[in-house]
Each structure stands twice: as C-alpha cells, then as structure tokens.
Amino acid sequence: MPKFQRSSSDSLHLQADVLVLGGGPSAAWAAVAAAESGAKVVLADKGYLGTSGATAPSNTGTWCVPPGDNRHAVVERRWQRTGELADPRWMLRCVDTAYRNLLKLSEWGYPFPSEDDGRLYIANLRGPDYMRFMRRRVLMAGVTVLDHHPALELLSDGDAIVGAAGAARQAGHDWRVDARAVVLATGGCAFRERILGGTGLTGDGYLMAAEAGASLSGMEFTGKYTLAPYGSSLNKGLPFRWASFHREDGSPILGPTGEPLRNGIGVREEEVARALIEGPVYARLDQAEPTLQGWLRQGQPNCFVPYDRAGIDPFTELFRITLRAEGTVRGTGGIDIVSDDCATGVPGLYVAGDAASREIMTGAVSGGGAVNSSWALASGWWAGKGASVHAKRRGGKAFRSTVRPLGQAGLRPAASPRDDIGASEVIDAVRNEVTPLDGNFFRSGVGLEKSRERLESVWREVRDHLRGEGPDRVRAREAASIAAAGRWSVAAALRRTESRGMHRRTDLPGKSPALAHRLVITGVDQFRIAGAPERLAELAS
Amino acid sequence: MIEIVSATRCIECDICVKVCPTNVFDATEGGVPVIARQDDCQTCFLCEIYCPTDALYVAEFAEGPTGISEAEVEERHLFGGYARALGWKRGKAGGSEFDPTHRIRVAQ
C-alpha cells in the first residue's frame, strides 16, 4: 500500500510507483497491468471507477480477432477502411493483446454469454457489468482507488513527470500523488454533449499532456455523430440499422440510390445529417422483424429506456431523432503515442484508451463499435507495463528534486482572474463552433476560418482570465480543456485541405494524396501543426 | 435526467452518492440524498441499477427536467425498469450471460 499522509491543511498526499488518471476500461487495465508488474499503484478518477467513462453506461462490441494467420487478412480489410492513416502493425498488436485480455476476463470469471454450441462469446462486454467487474479486479490487485478525485494538473521535476494534483470533490480537500510514472487514461472530449458518459469527458488529459510537452494527433477527426432519440442521451446507432426515416411532412428520406433509407448508420448518417439541417426528422425501427426486435430489446436494453419512459413503441410509431456530436470520443484524436509502450515522448508520461490518438488504429474513420474498446483493453495494458518499467528505472531519483505543477489555463490565468468569464459561458461558446451539423459534420474553409477566429478569442479570455474557486476549480479546468480541444480541432481541420473519413469538407471533396499522413499538433497557447514527414525529420534531428 | 429520489422507497444507504459518476447527489444528515447538481446528470441510468430499493428515477429527457411525479412513475411501474431489463436485482449485477447481442451482430 502506498504511504498515506495527511498534511496540516488536511489535503491528501500519497506516494506511488505508478499513478493512473481515469476510471474507464483503459485506466482499469493500466492499473492491473502495473500492479501485476509489482508496482505500487494509485488510480484517481474524476468519477467512480465502475460507472464513469464512455463504456460503463454502454454495451461495447470489441474487435475480437482470434489468433491465427487469418488475422493479417482481417487487419488488412479493416485498414482499407481507415483512409490510409492507420498503421497495420499497431492494429495487429492491438487485436492480439486485446484477445489475450478478453481471455483473461473469462478466466477471471466474467459472466460472458454463450453461443448456440456452448462456447463463450467473448466479443462483447456489457458496460455496467464489465466495469463493475473491473473495479473488483483493480481492488484485488492491491491498487489504491480514489473515486471522485479529478486531476487538475501534472507535476514535473524538470526531467520527468512525477505525479499529479487535483481536488477531492466530495471530501472537499486537495490531493497530490507523487509517482515515478503517470498514465493518462482520462478518455476523450465530448464537448459537454449530453451523451452517455459525456459529462466527465472534457479532454482534461489532452490539456495536461500538452502542457507537459506531449503532442496530439487526429484532432481534426471530430466529425462523428451518432443517432439518438431526440433529447435523449442514447447515442447508440445500432437499432437504427433497421429503421426508416421521415421528414415532418411524412416524406421518406432517400438514400444515395433514390430508394428510401432503410439503414441509418455508418456512411448513411450523411443523408440523415443533411435532412436534419433542413428540419426535424423522425424514425421508426420498422425494418426489424419480431425475433430481431426481441434481441434488440434484450441485448441493448438502455436503447429502449427512452421509448418505454416516453410511452412510445419504436417498432410501430414514428419518433423524433437527433444526431449527437461525439467529439473525440467516437472521433479519433488524442495524445500522440511515440513508442510501443504507449509513451508520449515526455519522460514518465504514458497514455491509454480514448486519451490517446487512435489514428494509428482507425485512421480517419470512427473506432466506435469495435476498435476503441479493444484499443482500451490493449493500450491500457501496454501503458501500465510501460509506466511500471519506467518507475523501476527511475527508482529513488524520482522524489529528490523540487517539483513544479504544470497547470496553466483555468488554474493559473496569465493575467488577472475575472468573474465575468465563467466555465459554462466558455463551454457554450466552444460548443457553438464544434457541434452544429452545418459547421462541423459538413465543414468548409470559410466556416472553419470563422470558427477559428471565434475560438481564438475565447481561448485568449480563458488563458488570461478564467479561474474557479473551490469546487469550481474543476469546472474551470474542464472549460479550459474543452476550449483547448476545440481550438486544436478546428485548426487541424483547416490544415487538412481535403475530405477524408469523418472530415468532410464541402469545399474540398475527395482525398488529396499529398495529405495521406497524420497531422501532429505541439504546444498549447502557441502551437504548431506538422505533417508526419516533417515530424519524423524533427524527431531525427 | 435524474428527477426523483423516492423517500418512501429509499433506505438512506448513500450508494447513489458514491456511485454517480458525475457527483449529482449530496448525502444529508439523517435523510435521503438530495439531487444537488441536476444539470451535471449525464442520463446514464446507472444510479438506478445500483440502488438496492429501486428508489431512483431518471427521466429519458437529457436536456432538462420533465417534472414527472413520483405517483406517475409508481403507477406506470417505471421504478427499477432498467435494472429489470438488464437482470440486475437489488443493486446487484446479473444477466450479462443472457445478453443476445451476438445475434444482433450476425443479423447486422
């Protein structure tokens, strides 16, 4: 167990080998992996390990590829769909490690369903059950779990990251963990869209990592939206695979061939998005025959909660729908990984899950629906191992020097704090630029340029004046993280002068061969965007 | 969004205070928890399934409260509806072994 001290100001101060920030699957796997290597591990989550994050409220399909030569073909087929930006080597090692961890889950006794022949079906993980199970495994591994302990900033000793500090929001005091290595598993940025798991996913890890000097990539790929019953949080597209779609006047929405649309997911979201920009859209799950209806109800029960509570039969009645923006959660952007152990290039800082860029796994298309959950299983494992190796190497050196906290925007404004700049106004202003369908699902150079200007002015106010007191410190930091993520996303989208995957430029349709590479962003206030070749040259120099 | 903590059903165990990932509830001295930060609710329905007495109700609308009454939720048998659909009981997990999602994926 890590040392437990409470200083006079009643703040919590712990020491550990590895500190994991986050409480979703990637954090849980990182914590288990590090503890298994003999590291003393502390896990600090903004919410509650077991219910927080994007997986816990959902039902996640994994990308489950059993061992064998066929894996190469499976990976190759998937790669074809990634807009040429993914890396088959990472995809292959991800499916291998994810498969091993799925088998581990079954050895540990996770209650998987069975197929007709009696074999366990391990390719699907029901969120609430999976994450509750993982909480138990994390505690059994001897990890100290701090629920409701959002991290506000990283700590550095000048050579490496040596911990983090934050607020214990229920206990009402500060916390600090000195650690030989830190894993960021803080999830994606949902820009405060009201989606499952969305409230806590504000991109805090991106800002913390960038302040420490890490780079980001794939931030332009935030054009993924998922269908949901209007006004609900249920951003789960699967039932809409068997639906028809109609305008207010009852006329059907047509697919690209002129036939009425019968499947609203995947690339077909485009037709629905176009119709939604014009006016309200209604759907009915009338393409699902009765047996399938039963499976949908039983297998995806939360999808039916909104209908049941509103008193609607979605298989026979029309109901209003919306497309929910998903930021980098079902987008692909995040912290850039520089080596196989999920290191960020900043000594002592590792990254896993949605906090990491998933461009190497899924390129310009969404990894939601299979790839992302396997990525969380695998990258969590690697990051936990990588962090514990680093911790061993650093040994006693870690806690010797003076420690400096790295947090800036939202915590330590560059100029005097101003009361008239509040977290919710900042978040609303960013949302206006990065969530509307007609600005972000369909993008244009002119629109992006206007968004960029507006986000720059939001950012200047945040940088110079935003600060919260007490419990509002967390909100201010979340708003700063959202502002930073929005700004990076729009800047990268402007730089990608083409259309690729979920980045749809109406002024520049089609892919440009010259842009078949990743865009890497470095810096916070003054940042630069480099194409992958430039970046390689930079790393080599 | 979370709308109801039923004082008649609640046994004041404060599990919801602990498990709500967005810290919506506050425990109270000798009483049922209160909904203190309703607008932070992410409409994930997870507090409902962890509650041992089905005392919580999260309405389907995520953008703001609907104002539904406890009497209506009771009358329409909506308390505990999501837990029943999953196979969770009295706050304990269950039912994932009967998840037929693999059949949906084949149909897809």
Ligand SMILES: Cc1cc2nc3c(=O)[nH]c(=O)nc-3n(C[C@H](O)[C@H](O)[C@H](O)COP(=O)(O)OP(=O)(O)OC[C@H]3O[C@@H](n4cnc5c(N)ncnc54)[C@H](O)[C@@H]3O)c2cc1C
């Ligand atoms: C509705 C929905 C359905 C999905 N379905 C699928 C699917 O079928 N298949 C698939 O592959 N993927 C799916 N996904 C994606 C998948 O859920 C995510 O990829 C996965 O949850 C990522 O895991 P993670 O641990 O990295 O992040 P998350 O599970 O999002 O967890 C992030 C964690 O970080 C914590 N955190 C945030 N900020 C801080 C901070 N400052 N300090 C401390 N902790 C912090 C949060 O509290 C949270 O616990 C779905 C996503 C959604 C929203």
Ligand code: SF4
């Ligand atoms: S979990 Fe249920 S019983 Fe326990 S305090 Fe909350 S509402 Fe009451």
Ligand code: SF4
């Ligand atoms: S629905 Fe989710 S976010 Fe809302 S109160 Fe319940 S547990 Fe908290």
